[in-house]
Each structure stands twice: as C-alpha cells, then as structure tokens.
Amino acid sequence: MTHPTDFPSGELEWQDGQPFSRRFGDVFFSRDSGIAETQHVFLAGNALRERWGSLAPGAQFVVAETGFGTGLNFLCAWALWDETAPPEARLHFVSIEAYPLARDELVRALALWPQLATYRDALAARWEAFAPGWHRVAFASGRVILTLLVGDIAAVLPKVEAVVDAWFLDGFTPARNPDMWSPAALAHLAHLSHPGTTFATYTAASEVRRHLEAAGFAVRKESGFGRKREMLAGTLHARAAPPWQAPWFTRPAPHTRERRAIVVGGGPAGAASAASLAARGWGVEVLERRDDNGPVAAAKHQGVLYAHPSPHPTALNELALAGLQYTAHALRAGRVPDARDFDLCGVLQLACDEHEAKRQAGVAALALPRALLRPVDHGEATAIAGLDVPQGGLFYPAAGWVHPPALCAALLDHPGIRVRSAHDALEITRNGTQWTVRNGSSIVAEAPVVVIAGGADSAGFPQTRHLPLRTIRGQITLVPATAASAALRTVLCGEGYVAPARGGVHSLGATHKFRDRETDVRAGEHAENLERLGRLAPALHAALGADRLDPVTLAGLAGLRCSSPDYLPVIGPVVDAASFMQVYARLSRDATLALREPAPWLDGLYVNTAHGSRGLITAPLSGELLAAYLDGEPSPLPVSVAEALHPSRFLLRALIRRRTPDVNPA
Numbered sequence: 118m119t120h121p122t123d124f125p126s127g128e129l130e131w132q133d134g135q136p137f138s139r140r141f142g143d144v145f146f147s148r149d150s151g152i153a154e155t156q157h158v159f160l161a162g163n164a165l166r167e168r169w170g171s172l173a174p175g176a177q178f179v180v181a182e183t184g185f186g187t188g189l190n191f192l193c194a195w196a197l198w199d200e201t202a203p204p205e206a207r208l209h210f211v212s213i214e215a216y217p218l219a220r221d222e223l224v225r226a227l228a229l230w231p232q233l234a235t236y237r238d239a240l241a242a243r244w245e246a247f248a249p250g251w252h253r254v255a256f257a258s259g260r261v262i263l264t265l266l267v268g269d270i271a272a273v274l275p276k277v278e279a280v281v282d283a284w285f286l287d288g289f290t291p292a293r294n295p296d297m298w299s300p301a302a303l304a305h306l307a308h309l310s311h312p313g314t315t316f317a318t319y320t321a322a323s324e325v326r327r328h329l330e331a332a333g334f335a336v337r338k339e340s341g342f343g344r345k346r347e348m349l350a351g352t353l354h355a356r357a358a359p360p361w362q363a364p365w366f367t368r369p370a371p372h373t374r375e376r377r378a379i380v381v382g383g384g385p386a387g388a389a390s391a392a393s394l395a396a397r398g399w400g401v402e403v404l405e406r407r408d409d410n411g412p413v414a415a416a417k418h419q420g421v422l423y424a425h426p427s428p429h430p431t432a433l434n435e436l437a438l439a440g441l442q443y444t445a446h447a448l449r450a451g452r453v454p455d456a457r458d459f460d461l462c463g464v465l466q467l468a469c470d471e472h473e474a475k476r477q478a479g480v481a482a483l484a485l486p487r488a489l490l491r492p493v494d495h496g497e498a499t500a501i502a503g504l505d506v507p508q509g510g511l512f513y514p515a516a517g518w519v520h521p522p523a524l525c526a527a528l529l530d531h532p533g534i535r536v537r538s539a540h541d542a543l544e545i546t547r548n549g550t551q552w553t554v555r556n557g558s559s560i561v562a563e564a565p566v567v568v569i570a571g572g573a574d575s576a577g578f579p580q581t582r583h584l585p586l587r588t589i590r591g592q593i594t595l596v597p598a599t600a601a602s603a604a605l606r607t608v609l610c611g612e613g614y615v616a617p618a619r620g621g622v623h624s625l626g627a628t629h630k631f632r633d634r635e636t637d638v639r640a641g642e643h644a645e646n647l648e649r650l651g652r653l654a655p656a657l658h659a660a661l662g663a664d665r666l667d668p669v670t671l672a673g674l675a676g677l678r679c680s681s682p683d684y685l686p687v688i689g690p691v692v693d694a695a696s697f698m699q700v701y702a703r704l705s706r707d708a709t710l711a712l713r714e715p716a717p718w719l720d721g722l723y724v725n726t727a728h729g730s731r732g733l734i735t736a737p738l739s740g741e742l743l744a745a746y747l748d749g750e751p752s753p754l755p756v757s758v759a760e761a762l763h764p765s766r767f768l769l770r771a772l773i774r775r776r777t778p779d780v781n782p783a
C-alpha cells in the first residue's frame with residue numbers, strides 16, 4: 118500500500134525543468150518566472166511589504182493559502198517577512214493542499230531559485246510524507262509557523278479556526294480545478310476574515326470575481342503578471358453574518374493585556390504550555406510541586422511515542438497522528454539537545470492477538486503514508502526488531518522513545534520561563550484582573566492567566582471540580598541490558614512495551630491499575646511487566662535473562678496517568694460550571710437549540726490535562742493549541758478536534774443527558 122507522498126507522485130511532468138501537473142493539466146507557476154509572479158501577484162497584490170513594514174514589534178500576521186504546491190509562495194513570503202517585519206513579530210502561514218509533493222519533487226521545483234536556497238533547505242529538512250490532517254511546523258525558532266492542512270479544500274476549509282489577514286488564492290486555473298474556486302469555498306473565506314482582510318490571485322475569471330464579491334470582498338482588477346493581462350485583488354469590507362457557532366465552544370476573546378501566565382505543573386503538558394507561550398513572548402512561571410532532585414528526574418526511564426490509531430476517523434486518531442508527527446518533528450529538529458535522551462528508532466506494534474490483528478488491518482486500510490506507518494509481516498518485523506518476534510504488525514518508522522524529564526527540561530529551557538519547583542499550588546482565586554495562587558496563607562504567584570496542568574490533580578480546585586478526571590496508576594520496570602539484548606533495534610509494543618536500552622537499562626512498561634492513587638514501586642508489578650515481556654518478545658525475555666531476575670531487587674518507577682471518560686485530553690478555557698448549567702439549561706429540553714448566550718468564561722483560566730497513556734505525543738502539540746486560544750492564532754488542530762478536547766464538553770453532555778455533572782470531592 119502506498120501513498121502519493123512516499124515516492125515521486127507520478128503526477129508531475131517536468132517541462133523545460135518546470136513542474137507541470139498531469140492531474141490538472143496546468144503549471145504550478147508562470148513559465149516566465151514563478152518567483153517574479155509570486156512577488157507581483159501574491160506579495161504586492163496583498164501590499165505585504167508596506168503592511169509588514171509597519172507592524173508593531175510583537176504583532177502576528179496570518180496568511181492563508183489555497184494550494185501549497187511547491188511551497189514557492191511560502192518561501193517568498195518568509196523571505197519578505199525576514200526583510201520587512203520586526204524581529205519579534207510572528208508569521209502564521211496556513212496552507213491547504215490535497216496532494217503534497219514528495220520531498221524530491223519539492224526540492225527539484227524550488228531549486229529553480231538559488232536566491233531562496235536557505236529557505237528551501239529549511240523547508241526540505243522538515244518536509245516529510247504528510248498524512249491527511251493538520252501539520253504544524255515551526256521555522257526560525259517560531260518566528261514563522263507553517264500549518265499545512267492536508268486534505269481536500271471542501272472538507273478542510275470548514276474545519277479551519279483562524280482570523281486571516283491576507284489570502285493567496287492559488288488553485289490551478291479555475292476551468293481545470295473548479296473545486297478550488299467553488300462558490301462555497303470562496304464564500305467561506307469571508308468567515309475566516311475580518312474587515313480589512315485582503316486577497317490576491319493570478320486569475321481574473323469573472324465567476325471568481327462574482328463569488329468573492331458575493332462573499333463581501335471589494336474586488337478590483339490589476340495588471341497581471343507576464344502573459345496574463347489581468348489579475349484580481351481586493352479587501353473584505355462587509356462580512357456576511359457567519360454561520361451559527363456553538364457559543365460554548367466559541368473561543369473567548371484573545372488575551373490582550375499583560376502577557377504573563379502561571380502554569381501549575383511541570384510535567385509534559387505544563388512544560389509544553391509554558392514553551393508555547395514563552396515562544397510567543399509571554400513571561401511564564403511554572404509551579405511544580407515536586408522537588409527538582411526528586412526520583413523522577415533522576416530515573417532512566419523511557420516513554421514511548423505511541424500513536425495507536427484506530428481504523429475509524431475519530432478525533433483521538435487525528436490528535437494522535439498530528440501529535441506523533443509534531444513530537445517526532447521537534448525531536449528531529451534538535452528540541453532535546455542530548456541525543457542520548459531520545460531515539461527515533463521506530464516503534465513496532467505487534468499484532469499480538471486476533472483482535473489486534475483485525476484492528477491493524479483496519480488501520481493499514483487507511484492508506485496512510487508509509488513513512489508514518491506500514492504493515493510488516495513476521496519476517497520483516499523480526500528483521501526490524503533485530504531479534505525474533507512472534508508475529509508481524511504495524512511499524513512506525515518515525516516514532517521511538519524519549520526520556521520524559523529531558524523532554525520537559527528542554528521545553529522549559531527558555532529565558533521567558535521561570536520554574537519554581539517544590540511549590541505547591543493549593544488555591545487559585547481571582548483578584549481584579551489577576552489570579553492569585555496561594556499555598557496556605559502565603560501568596561505563591563500572581564498573573565492574569567493561569568494554566569492548570571497538574572495531571573491527575575487538575576480537578577483539585579473549586580473552579581475545575583466539574584472535570585470528570587480519572588487516574589490510572591502505572592509502573593515501569595527498569596531492566597539491566599545484556600550483550601544479547603543490545604540486538605534490539607526498535608521499540609516493541611503489544612500489551613506492554615520495551616525499548617532499546619538507554620544508559621544500559623531497558624524500560625519495560627507498564628502496568629494499569631484503576632482506583633489506586635499510590636505511587637510506591639511494587640515487586641508484584643515488576644513481575645507483571647516481566648511476564649508481559651515474555652508474551653510480547655520471548656527472545657528478548659531470554660536475552661535479558663528475565664527468568665532469573667528477582668522482582669524485589671529491580672528498580673522502577675510508578676506514577677499516575679490522568680484520563681477522561683472519553684479518553685481524550687482536556688485542553689482549553691474554563692467556565693464557571695454553575696453559571697454554565699443555568700445559561701444553557703434549555704438544552705436539557707431541546708439539545709438542538711441554537712442558543713447565543715456567551716459562555717461564562719472564568720477570565721484567563723485554562724486547563725491542559727488528561728493526556729492518558731500518550732502524553733508524550735499529545736502534550737507538546739497541546740501547548741500550541743493553548744497558545745492559539747490565548748493569542749487568537751490559527752488553531753493547530755481542526756475545529757472538530759479542538760471541540761472534542763474542550764473542557765466544557767462534559768457539562769454540555771450532562772445538560773443534554775439531563776444529569777447533574779459529576780463533581781470531584783473538595
């Protein structure tokens with residue numbers, strides 16, 4: 118099974134060294150000079166040089182494009198941004214593309230412009246086989262952020278959450294590529310714009326003009342580039358009423374006051390929240406109950422980058438795949454500086470029983486890029502693993518493992534972040550425009566924004582008691598490597614997991630214990646982990662001499678996972694639960710009511726938790742989602758996924774099911 122991005126797509130023809138689409142029978146850019154065309158049509162057509170030259174220092178600007186193609190427009194915009202925008206400003210480039218090019222094709226097309234070589238190399242280094250879905254890639258330490266939306270425009274556009282400042286309309290010629298210029302698509306542009314948003318396009322087609330005018334854009338004809346006499350450009354003057362949006366999910370107004378935040382919790386979710394905010398110029402204080410020198414920081418354990426998608430297109434799937442690619446990208450780009458703290462050695466998910474084999478067949482049928490995952494038979498699985506495994510499965514070549522404390526430390530390593538360990542946040546109260554965090558009678562910190570990322574303890578505050586969080590205890594066993602176990606070359610997963618050794622020790626995980634909040638390390642659970650390894654990989658079990666290991670003397674680590682009833686993380690703004698139940702009480706009589714009352718937000722209070730067993734892939738991206746809420750940026754995830762993660766979903770379900778929401782004990 119292959120995917121168009123794995124190999125040269127076969128869609129391209131090279132005519133005089135320039136890419137030509139066989140599928141659409143059209144060129145990607147003008148044969149006269151693609152780069153000059155981009156500069157004339159898209160950059161000048163949107164007056165970007167003038168607009169970017171007058172931006173305020175910390176400003177952000179959002180360009181959205183229909184048709185990423187070779188990325189030429191992106192690179193030209195980036196180069197102009199470098200030339201004209203203030204150093205602290207941030208460019209968001211959101212681009213929709215149904216058929217991403219293979220890396221070689223992209224590089225070959227962009228090689229036509231040596232003046233863009235530095236930008237091209239940066240893009241090529243991060244360009245991979247992008248699966249259908251949302252992909253966020255940060256360049257130049259986050260000064261330029263690409264959000265690539267892989268999918269058909271008709272399906273993708275309605276799921277975009279962004280306020281766009283300038284549009285590049287760059288489908289193939291309307292006669293050959295009508296989907297990119299459909300009335301519905303052009304009308305939707307206005308919903309993602311504000312009065313003053315501009316657009317530019319190389320085409321002067323009269324139906325494009327009509328549809329844009331109908332959407333509320335004032336359209337003018339300008340002189341076209343090269344052989345094209347005319348092109349269109351314009352500005353949104355009057356926005357038609359946007360379609361109704363559920364007010365309980367509509368974003369609170371972006372934070373425009375003092376950019377300071379307190380993050381409660383220094384685990385992966387707290388560290389990622391702090392990192393994404395600090396990268397945007399926020400000052401962040403992270404309060405972490407644990408002492409820096411505690412046992413967790415010292416442990417040698419490895420956490421697996423483990424997506425475990427289902428054959429169905431669920432929100433969890435979209436999040437897991439986007440998260441896996443985001444974390445793996447970040448590691449490849451050197452986010453964790455010490456190469457001994459992670460290894461993208463691949464993850465082999467063995468089809469360890471009939472149920473799992475059936476599930477895997479369904480996942481394989483999704484035809485995701487082979488560079489992301491591919492089915493492997495017993496022989497190939499054994500070759501990949503480096504020692505005999507009992508069956509085949511799914512192989513994720515770009516996944517692997519990371520040492521969680523190293524990931525957290527790397528995320529927290531920013532001059533804008535101050536970590537205060539051994540600081541317990543016990544109480545949070547609103548005091549005018551600030552939140553005050555107290556521990557007993559002493560004030561620990563104050564700031565206008567608080568992000569609660571306390572894992573399983575996130576529902577311990579009166580403001581978050583309505584979140585139905587659950588805890589699942591887990592224990593990892595650390596097993597000394599042997600000469601024979603060094604043969605293991607990839608992470609093996611089944612019922613449990615085992616990774617190639619880090620510092621002479623293999624991590625063997627992990628147990629699942631419900632209704633148990635203790636974190637002591639137990640010999641019984643070491644025995645369980647060893648037994649599971651025996652079933653997962655008997656050859657490795659033997660190579661480790663696991664039969665002779667005494668569980669009582671083994672080292673390990675126990676902790677609590679936090680999960681939610683629908684197994685999705687909980688990320689976003691927090692409401693006053695009692696007011697919410699009153700404001701939307703009518704939903705319990707009729708769940709279809711299109712109510713308009715705004716949600717009773719607790720101004721500046723956010724939560725980021727319930728990452729379950731996959732926090733190492735979901736947490737890094739969660740910081741970007743949180744920052745998108747606070748800074749009013751384009752969402753890194755489809756709106757349907759952001760809603761599936763929204764903290765208010767449980768209150769909403771309680772209303773609709775006419776139940777009193779569960780409340781955690783005070």
Ligand SMILES: Cc1cc2nc3c(=O)[nH]c(=O)nc-3n(C[C@H](O)[C@H](O)[C@H](O)COP(=O)(O)OP(=O)(O)OC[C@H]3O[C@@H](n4cnc5c(N)ncnc54)[C@H](O)[C@@H]3O)c2cc1C
Pocket residue numbers: 381382383384385386387388404405406407419420421422423540541542543570571572573574575590591592593626627628674675676677678679725726727728729730731732733734736
């Ligand atoms: C045994 C085990 C094995 C695992 N293996 C994997 C794996 O292989 N791959 C994977 O992706 N995930 C794995 N996980 C899950 C992963 O660890 C979690 O998803 C992840 O840690 C969640 O991050 P978090 O920041 O939300 O929560 P946590 O990591 O729990 O961090 C929350 C932090 O907040 C602090 N805190 C809480 N309340 C307060 C307060 N009031 N004041 C100050 N500080 C506070 C806590 O001390 C803690 O440090 C495993 C979990 C366990 C227990």
Ligand SMILES: C[S@@+](CC[C@H](N)C(=O)[O-])C[C@H]1O[C@@H](n2cnc3c(N)ncnc32)[C@H](O)[C@@H]1O
Pocket residue numbers: 144145146183184185186187188189190191213214215216217268269270271287288289294296297
């Ligand atoms: C003219 S090219 C874009 C050129 C590009 N902006 C550049 O800088 O190279 C048009 C792009 O639109 C994409 N496309 C065509 N139909 C699409 C659809 N229905 N949804 C999303 N993308 C589509 C094509 O795959 C192609 O890459």
